[in-house]
Amino acid sequence: GIQVEQSPPDLILQEGANSTLRCNFSDSVNNLQWFHQNPWGQLINLFYIPSGTKQNGRLSATTVATERYSLLYISSSQTTDSGVYFCAVIWRGGADGLTFGKGTHLIIQP
Amino acid sequence: DTGVSQDPRHKITKRGQNVTFRCDPISEHNRLYWYRQTLGQGPEFLTYFQNEAQLEKSRLLSDRFSAERPKGSFSTLEIQRTEQGDSAMYLCASKEDTEAFFGQGTRLTVV
Numbered sequence: 552g553i554q555v556e557q558s559p560p561d562l563i564l565q566e567g568a569n570s571t572l573r574c575n576f577s578d579s580v581n582n583l584q585w586f587h588q589n590p591w592g593q594l595i596n597l598f599y600i601p602s603g604t605k606q607n608g609r610l611s612a613t614t615v616a617t618e619r620y621s622l623l624y625i626s627s628s629q630t631t632d633s634g635v636y637f638c639a640v641i642w643r644g645g646a647d648g649l650t651f652g653k654g655t656h657l658i659i660q661p
Numbered sequence: 662d663t664g665v666s667q668d669p670r671h672k673i674t675k676r677g678q679n680v681t682f683r684c685d686p687i688s689e690h691n692r693l694y695w696y697r698q699t700l701g702q703g704p705e706f707l708t709y710f711q712n713e714a715q716l717e718k719s720r721l722l723s724d725r726f727s728a729e730r731p732k733g734s735f736s737t738l739e740i741q742r743t744e745q746g747d748s749a750m751y752l753c754a755s756k757e758d759t760e761a762f763f764g765q766g767t768r769l770t771v772v
Binding site: 555582584586591592593594596599637639646647648649650651652653654 | 692694696698701702703704705706707708709716717719750752754759760761762763765766768
C-alpha cells in the first residue's frame with residue numbers, strides 16, 4: 552500500500568510564528584486532504600488539494616503531485632491553531648478510503 | 662444540513678459485550694466510510710459504502726465487526742464480543758465525489 556509520512560512529528564512555537572508542515576507520499580494519489588484534529592477528536596477540513604496551491608486566510612497549502620509531497624503553511628500562529636494536523640491521501644492503485652499520516656502535533660504557546 | 666452525525670459520542674462497555682454505533686452522513690453524499698483511530702495514530706480505513714453496497718473492507722475489519730447501510734442513508738457499525746483492543750475512536754465520513762467530511766466520532770472504551 553501507500554506510505555504517508557508527515558514531518559515534523561512535534562512542533563512547539565510561540566504565538567505569531569510561522570510554520571511549515573510537510574507530507575510525503577510514496578505513490579501516485581487521486582486525492583489529498585489536510586485536516587486539523589481538535590482536542591475533542593473532530594477532524595476539521597482545511598484543504599482538498601490533490602495538486603496546486605490554495606489559500607484560506609492564514610493557512611495555505613501546496614501539493615506537487617509529480618514529486619509526491621504536500622506542504623501546509625500556517626502564518627501568524629494563534630493558540631487556537633494548536634492540535635494535530637493530518638495529511639491524508641487516496642492511493643491511485645488502491646481502495647477508495649483515505650490513508651492518513653501519523654500527524655504533526657502543533658503546540659502554540661502564548 | 663449540519664454535517665456528519667455520529668451516535669453515541671462515548672460508549673463504555675464490558676469485555677465480551679456487543680456494541681453498535683450509528684452514522685448519519687451528509688444527506689446528498691452517496692459514499693460513507695468508517696475509520697478507527699487509536700491514541701497517537703492517524704485514522705485507519707475500515708470499510709466503505711456506495712449507496713447501500715459495501716464495496717471495500719480493510720483487513721483490519723475482523724469477523725467480529727459488521728457494517729450495514731440498509732437504505733443507502735445512515736449506517737451502523739457493530740462490534741461483537743468486544744475486546745480491550747477494540748478501545749478506540751470510531752470515525753465516520755461521507756463524500757459525494759472528492760472531499761470527505763468527518764463526524765465527531767464515537768469513543769469506545771472496553772473495560
